[in-house]
Amino acid sequence: MDIVKADVAIVGAGGAGLRAAIAVAESAPDLDVALISKVYPMRSHTVAAEGGAAGVYRDDDSLYKHFVDTVAGGDWLCEQDVVDFFVDRAPRELYQLEHWGCPWSRQPDGRINVRPFGGMKVPRTWFAADRTGFHMLHTLFQTSIKYSHIHRLDEHFALDLIVHDNQVQGVLTFDIQNGIPRLVLAKSVVIATGGSSRCYKFNTNGGIVTGDGMALAYRHGAKLRDMEFVQYHPTGLPGCGVLMTEACRGEGGVLTNKDGYRYLQDYGLGPETPLGHPKSKYMELGPRDRVSQAFWQEKKKGRTIKTPLGDVVNLDLRHLGEKYLHERLPFICELAKAYVGLDPVDAPIPVCPTVHYTMGGIETDGKTACTIKGLYAAGECASVGIHGANRLGSNSLVETVVFGHVAGDEAAKFSREVDFADQNKTEKEAEDLYAASRSIIGAKGHDENMGRIRAEMGQTMDDGVGIYRDDASIRATIAKLAELKARYKKVKVSDDSNVFNTEWLNAVELGFLLDNAYAMAYSALNRTESRGSHQRLDYPERDDKKFLAHSLATYNGDDAPTITYGSVKITKLKPAKRVYGAEGEKAEAAAKAAAEAEAAKEGK
Amino acid sequence: MKRSNEPIFWSIFGAGGMLVAIFVPVLIALSFFITKIPEGEQINAAKSSIDAAFAWFTYSGFGSFICFLTISGCVWHALHRVYHGMHDLTIHVNFAHQLICYGLAFIISLIALVACAIRMFS
Amino acid sequence: MADKMNMEILRYRPEQDEKPWVQKFEVPFTHETSLLEALCYIKDNLDGSLSFRWSCRMAICGSCGMMVNGTPRLACKTFLRDYAGEVMRIEPLANFPIERDLVVDLSDFIEKLERIKPYIIPKEEKKDDEEYLQTPTQLEKYHQFSGCINCGLCYAACPQYKLNKEFIGPAVIALAYRYNLDSRDAGMKQRLELLNQESGVWSCTFVGYCSQVCPKGVDPASAIQLSKIHSTTDYIISKITPGAD
Amino acid sequence: MFEVTKKEAPSKRKPFNRPVEANWWTRKKFYTMYMIRESSVLFAMLFALELLAGMICAATGNDTSCLIKWINFMASWPVKIVNVIGLFAVLYHTYTWFNLMPKAQRLMVKGEPMPGSFVKVALYGALFITSLVAIALAATGLLSI
Structure with missing residues (x-):
């Protein structure tokens, strides 16, 4: 099998992937990056983002205000220390994009213009007309061309990760254009493959948003966190x-x-x-x-x-x-x-x-490191802990660059401490994995239509795990998903060619989607409360005693994922009733008065 | 990474194009009103001012200079397009084609210049 | 009952076919159905082996460029309702080698995009909490040319690229022009090295069809003419300043 | 460190290049109009050669006999028919040329790129004025030898 050896491998070349690649190229110029993407970088779904990217800019704004909006918006399920880090780094990353040529919209005097956005107390959303994602992605892609140490493996599909005793050693990819498998051996891997909204039938996402990275890490033991929180964009x-x-x-x-x-x-x-x-x-x-x-x-x-x-x-x-x-x-x-x-x-x-964003993703710490050693995740595919139960508009685009940068730096540091895996052993393993993945092509007795499985999955997710959910609707979806997973084992793939075999790749993607959907449904079933975008008709209230905690889904093959709960880091903002409109105004005034009273008391 | 000399030809082509677009239409229109001069008669502005004007255009010093400019503008513009047109017709153009086209334009302009000089200093 | 559309799609599978061949399909469609949805319908229900690039389905990612009745278009922004009663002839993007079915090899275009140095080469450095001041007018000057989604339709439309694959092409020149016009950039001199060549702006005879097919109104033809002016000025300067060239 | 080792059998990729037909421009109306536009200036060249003949006549010989022959030549109906077609061709050139010119300028007026119509108005204005002056001079007999 063809082999590529690179210090750092990055899967996904959207906002986070490109920013991570640039971060490695800038912070560690001697290292080489293999930037793997199943489409050309400028096709990544970051391109479709429109609204903007949030970063404190105005004088009447403060990091704390952005912190409060984000945590309150996330219904207090956010890792507050990570949100602190995020709001502090956000402006710097947006200035960096400006220096790289991003055409941010401007005020008459030439300074950056910001606009109001949902859930944000003070306007702080930088925007480039209404194509912010497009301009950010093209700026990042065009800037990445400057760095010779970034080696792009365009139109390479990530079939699997190579993990030996909980440490990632490389990525098995398929070179779609040439129709041949290619093993990328790397000392650290960053996953930046975006969300998994294509589990749902009716969504705003592109066809490539199939949660590949999420499912790959999930299958290798990483936990998927807060998967039940799926954002419906109102318009x-x-x-x-x-x-x-x-x-x-x-x-x-x-x-x-x-x-x-x-x-x-x-x-x-x-x-x-x-x-x-x-x-x-x-x-x-x-x-x-x-x-x-x-x-x-x-x-x-x-x-x-x-x-x-x-x-x-x-x-x-x-x-x-x-x-x-x-x-x-x-x-x-x-x-x-x-x-x-x-x-x-x-x-x-x-x-x-319409379904728009998956708050959940691969569980990572505040520095984008996953539980699997050497594996990092950034952007929508990761759950770094800043969105909690509901992401505020324009927090995601800036998340890709803030945590893409962190992931790049961390992956570079880690790759200096370890060495490559044994090439022959890994190559043998990769060949078996590739053969297994190709085995579904033309297999006997495989007569299930892939399109129908995909459509039924989307429909049952829309019906059972939608804006409002209840025990019965989720259980119905889980039963349907179980049936679909069984039928998926008999999926028909007739195209046995190699070059640009999209039918086989779509089947692999459908496998990823089904695993992610399963995690979403089970996480939703176990969270018997209503919080942020997860609203239960049978449990309309928020239950901080039992559920002020992240849900963690662990992969069990075809069986149901085990759902456990992890604690939520609360530092500065105590959980309070989440209110907006006039009620929100009153609550804020009260909170400020209380804070001042407290400060006055301490002052004496 | 050789720099192309196309800017020279493109500039002349552009100037020629403007001249053809603005000046040549009225010239062609006026040429419809040229009338035959009967046997033995001279060019007479009273009888036919258009004939006289065209005569002035080629005969007088100043007139012939404008006529020289017009001719050069037309041929350089047209032959530039012929050269690129050959390429469009999938003819593999090389330096020889370039020499022919621009050489011809140069020769025609030269003839016009010489004629203009004769008229000017005679 | 939805109407039916007769579609003729050019197929080519490198491992089985010597040359492309036409396959006929009949696809039901409603008022909203786009060509992309029709292709996905075929792939899911009629012939799974049909391969084509697509993603965003809202004409912003630039993946699904193809020829529809001989005209380069984005499949996601082409609607079957506009072709009711006709036969839709779908072929891969012109002027590029066919990789398979409706997928073409865009690497020539991508390689030229990288050669043009499409990134800010700054005049002056700025601290990391300070932006370059750029008035809306300065932004407006180049903003139109920054809208290119790299879909390649202009390359399929350009006869000069068809005849001479060395030509760097409309989109790449438009992108170079976008950076040359950016008030923060000082890299024009370096980009002109490529633009000044015969295969740079000087292969363009202003056919103008690239701007006609551009789905985002970037008007690359205008960018090329304006770049010709840049190149000509640069030519004159180089000739009159001794030893500059 | 970035190292590529190729072991796999050569890829089964076989890109297919469609032939470039010489009559590509007949396939699409837009291209055909482009070729017509390109060839429209041949009539301008033809007219230039007619003028050249006149200049040669004017320059050779000291009397105007050759010039008169040229004027009679210009007055002959075959030349006039060719020039009628020539006029339409050159006017088509003018039309297409003035359509393209706005694309070769990018002046900013009140924060917006100047609309192309301004440039066209100026160009058609120039055409009108030049024509007026030429007709006036030709018709009034001011110009003579």
Whole structure:
């Protein structure tokens, strides 16, 4: 088998993967990086992010405020020490991107412009018109070209990790273009393969977001943390699920039901703010889980609009005016025209909640290190602990660069301390793994249609583990997933070719999705409380006594994953009732008064 | 990594193109009104001002200079496009083709210049 | 009942076929169905071996460029409703070698993208908590050219690239121009080394079809003409300053 | 350290290059119009050669007899028919040339790139004025020898 030896291997070339590669190339210029990606780097799903990246910028903002918003937004399931580190490093990484040429939108005097975003008290979301992810990814990819020590293995599919006694030794990849397997031997591996939203049928994610890295680490003993927390983005286009960025609401867009009524005020996000003057943490600027949950309630009351593509509400941007829309949201106008044939300047856009982000992922410590030695994870595939039960909009893009940088540095440091695994033994193992993976091609008795398994998985996840869940719906999904996993063992793959055999690769991806979906469903079943984006109809209250804890799923092959719970680091912010809108304002005032009183007491 | 000399030809091509676009249409239009001069008669502005104008254009010193510029503009622009056009027609152009095209443009311009000089100093 | 669309797709499997061949499919479609969804329908239900690149399905990742009735388009932004009653002829992106089915070998394009030094070569260093001031007007000057999603449609449209594969092509020049115009960058001189060559901007005869097919309105044709002006100015400077060249 | 060892049998990759047809430009209307645009200037060259003939006549010999022959030549109907076609060809050149010119400028006006229409207005203005001046001079008999 072809072998590539590199000091550090990085799986996934999106925001986190590229930033990690650059971090290694900058902090350890003598080391070499093998950047493995199943698509060209500029196709990674980071490119589809629109809203922005959060980092403290304004004078009236502070690291502590960003800390409070993130922890409160995550319904106190965040590792507060890691959030502290994250909010401190965020601005620096965004300045670094600016130095590398990222075209951030600007204020008239040339300084960076920031805009309001859901759940953020003070505007701190840096943005590049409404294509922030696109500009960040292209800036990172183009900057990575500067470094000769980054060796890209484009269109290489990561089939498996090579792990010997809980230490990662390399990655078995498949060179899709040449149709041959290639073993990448490395002393440390960074996983940056993004989320796993494709478990769901209706989602805003690209076709490549199949949670490969998550499933690989999971199968090799790493635990998947907080998998039950799946974020529904409130405004996706019905049918195709294309994203209408939260920036639409940040710039003043409003959500109305079939009577044209801004229904969010009925769900603890009121009172109604004036049209075109959004107020932080009020109405349409509430966090994503609350706004999505409000849609679900409206639908139950039958006040949403029926369309052939399902129930929708109206995202109305008309009052913003054409010039403002074409300057601030040009991509949204383009998408609305292309996919629903409407111009936001003169017609409201039909939207409904769609699966958007997986809060959970591979359990890592504050420095992106996994329980498997030498393995690091950064970005959406990792659960580094800053999102908790609900991620705030624009915290994820900046997470990829902050923790991509950390993962790169840590992986470089680790690779200096160890040596390569024995090449022949590892090569033999890789050949067996490759043969096993290829064995499903043309296997006898394999007659299950892959497309149907994928569709049924997506449907059952949408039905059972959606915005609102209960014991019965989750158990139904688990039963269906078990049946699908059995049918998956008989999946039909007729294409036995090598070059660009996408049918076989899709089958492998489907395997990853099923494992991740299983972890999501079981984690949801065991968390009998409602917190952040995990809302149980049968347990509507948040239960801090039993469930102020991370869920940890351990892989058991085909059987159910064992779910255990890990403690949550609370440092500065005691768990409190999570409130928004006027109620939130009152609570904040009270908290400040209490803090001042306490400070005064200490002062005496 | 050899620098191309195309900027020279492209600049002349651009100037020629502008001249052809702005000046040549009216010239061609006016040429429709040229009338035959009866046997034995001279060019007479009263009888046919267009004929006289065209005569001035080629005969007078200043006129012939503008005429020289017009001719050079047209041929350099046109032959630049012929050269690239050959490439478009999948002819494997090489230095010889370049020599022919731009050489021809140079010769024609030269003839016009000489004629203009004769008219100017006679 | 959904209407039916007749599709002719050019197939090519390097291990079995000597040359590409056409396979006919009939795909049901509704008002919203995009060509990408149709291809996924075929792959899931009719012929699993059909291979094509795709990901974001919202015309921002640039994976799914292909020829639709002879025109380079993004599959995710091409809708069957616009071809009702016709036969849709789907072929891999023109001017690139066919790797398999609708997948082409883009490595020539990617390699040229890397040669043009598409990164900021800064005029002056900045501390890590300080940004370069760039007014909205300075940003607007190059912003249009930073919208390129590297989909390759302009290369499929450009006859000069078809005739001469040395030509670095529209998207790469547009990206070079984007960085040359960025107020933070001072790398134009280095990028001009590539742009000044015969296979740089000077292979372009301004056909203009690249800008017509560009799905993101980047207008690479304009970037090339403006780069020609840069290159010509640089040519003049080099000729009049002794020993500069 | 980055080391690649190739052991696998050569890959089964066999990229297929489609042939470049010489008549590629007939396949697409856009390309055909491009070739027409490129060849439209041949008529300008033809007209230039006509003028050249006139200049040669004017330069040879000291009397105007040759010049008169040239004028009569220009007045002959075959030349006029060719020039009628030539006029349409050159006007098509003007139209396409003025469409392309806006793309070769990137002036910023009030924070926005100057719209192409400004450039076109200026160019068509120049065409109009030049034509007016030429017609005026030609029609009034000011120019003569």
